[in-house]
Amino acid sequence: MNSDWNKDRKIKFTVQDPCQLVRKTFGDPVAEDLRFVVRSVVGEENFIDMTPNRSNNYCCGGGGGFLQSGMPDARRYYGRLKDEQIKKTGAAYCITPCHNCHAQVHDLSEHYEGGYHTLHLWTLICLSLGILGPNEREYLGPDLKDVDVFHPESAM
Amino acid sequence: MAEAIKLGGKKQGIFKDKVMALLPEGGNLNLCLTCGMCSSGCPATGLEGMDPRKLLRMAALGMDEEILSSDWAWMCTMCQRCIYVCPMKIDIPQLVFNIRNQGKPREERPKGIVGSCDMALRSDTCSAMGATEEDFQFVVEDVLEEYQEAQPEFKDMQAPVNKEGAEFFLNQNSREPVTEPDEMVPLWKILHTVGADWTYGTKGWAAENYCMFMADNENWEHIVRTKAKAVDDLKCRVWLNTE
Ligand code: SF4
Ligand code: SF4
Numbered sequence: 001m002n003s004d005w006n007k008d009r010k011i012k013f014t015v016q017d018p019c020q021l022v023r024k025t026f027g028d029p030v031a032e033d034l035r036f037v038v039r040s041v042v043g044e045e046n047f048i049d050m051t052p053n054r055s056n057n058y059c060c061g062g063g064g065g066f067l068q069s070g071m072p073d074a075r076r077y078y079g080r081l082k083d084e085q086i087k088k089t090g091a092a093y094c095i096t097p098c099h100n101c102h103a104q105v106h107d108l109s110e111h112y113e114g115g116y117h118t119l120h121l122w123t124l125i126c127l128s129l130g131i132l133g134p135n136e137r138e139y140l141g142p143d144l145k146d147v148d149v150f151h152p153e154s155a156m
Numbered sequence: 157m158a159e160a161i162k163l164g165g166k167k168q169g170i171f172k173d174k175v176m177a178l179l180p181e182g183g184n185l186n187l188c189l190t191c192g193m194c195s196s197g198c199p200a201t202g203l204e205g206m207d208p209r210k211l212l213r214m215a216a217l218g219m220d221e222e223i224l225s226s227d228w229a230w231m232c233t234m235c236q237r238c239i240y241v242c243p244m245k246i247d248i249p250q251l252v253f254n255i256r257n258q259g260k261p262r263e264e265r266p267k268g269i270v271g272s273c274d275m276a277l278r279s280d281t282c283s284a285m286g287a288t289e290e291d292f293q294f295v296v297e298d299v300l301e302e303y304q305e306a307q308p309e310f311k312d313m314q315a316p317v318n319k320e321g322a323e324f325f326l327n328q329n330s331r332e333p334v335t336e337p338d339e340m341v342p343l344w345k346i347l348h349t350v351g352a353d354w355t356y357g358t359k360g361w362a363a364e365n366y367c368m369f370m371a372d373n374e375n376w377e378h379i380v381r382t383k384a385k386a387v388d389d390l391k392c393r394v395w396l397n398t399e
Contacts, residue, residue: 019235019236019237023240024235024236052197055240057237058197058199058235058237059233059237061233063233063234063235064230064232064233064234064235065230065266065268065272065366065370066230066233068266068269068271068366069230069268069269070266070268071231074203074204074227077203078199078200078203078231078233079199082199099329099331099363099364099398103331120339120342122342122343123339123342125342125346126345129345129349131309131345131349133341136338136339136341138336138338138339150307151306154306154307
């Protein structure tokens with residue numbers, strides 16, 4: 001696993017610390033592990049942290065059932081802080097290692113027109129290993145859709 | 157000498173006391189310094205004219221009706237940032253959880269959460285989207301076969317279902333098998349590449365637990381126990397939940 005694919009592209013990434021994983025369960029050490037993996041796959045200089053972060057991070061607003069509660073206006077108001085944090089990093093991608101975060105951050109980018117994309121960590125790891133096929137790229141932006149495609153002929 | 161403010165009525169802060177009786181150290185709910193650290197870093201501050209410090213003050217003043225009828229408890233995500241920064245470690249998220257539990261009757265709680273909880277209770281899969289044991293197994297095997305053929309480097313990759321004695325029992329959010337099955341594959345590839353000994357289970361495979369979000373104590377426990385039993389029945393050592 002390495003970040004060669006991003007050496008010249010210099011695409012910037014940030015990461016959302018899931019409340020459940022970090023603040024509520026394993027604390028800062030797991031946030032460090034997360035950053036170790038992310039830095040390894042995107043390159044040290046292409047990772048930009050949000051502020052605040054780790055155990056002190058803001059919840060994105062996807063947790064606690066908010067996504068299913070039928071209160072989209074309140075949920076997006078809640079998420080405005082997250083959207084502002086992500087925009088401030090200038091990153092093209094926000095990695096979200098939690099399903100609720102993924103759905104919420106994806107929606108925030110559309111709603112507040114941030115233009116950033118939202119990725120599961122597994123997508124990025126496979127991209128860096130050169131084993132990400134054409135049908136596993138749902139959440140990649142146009143800048144990465146065609147990069148190092150594994151078995152491009154299997155596109156559906 | 158100044159006189160203490162007298163609050164009207166016979167409100168005695170009954171609800172707060174009930175919650176305190178449930179929590180270790182009473183959740184420290186009586187220790188608030190009113191410093192405002194919680195509210196200043198809470199993304200839900202301002203919604204419904206509420207914030208965590210205000211909620212706690214209202215609880216302390218016995219304004220039970222106002223708290224219990226407010227929708228705000230469904231807008232706080234119980235993210236625990238407030239307790240993390242609170243100098244007195246006051247457990248506002250648990251106060252909120254208990255408001256969800258004892259506030260509105262079931263039929264008035266957010267429909268999406270109630271519906272997802274009810275759906276998960278219908279079968280041992282615990283899937284909030286209602287995917288059955290057969291559906292899940294079919295999708296996993298179908299997708300696996302497709303990838304083994306299309307990407308020959310992964311012809312030996314496995315996505316075991318009900319493999320007894322595997323090291324890891326892996327949960328899966330319903331969203332993938334139901335709406336975007338290709339998204340399961342990168343995770344399988346990573347597990348294959350590192351040589352992990354893992355399995356899914358037809359029972360208890362769904363990662364989500366909306367009964368917990370609904371603060372439905374009996375049912376969220378039922379769901380956790382159903383999943384834990386599935387892990388034990390397959391004699392797996394580690395239960396991995398990707399949620
Ligand atoms: S941070 Fe703690 S002590 Fe300060 S106002 Fe909030 S609950 Fe009270
Ligand atoms: S747990 Fe609730 S009150 Fe506390 S910071 Fe999070 S959203 Fe705000």
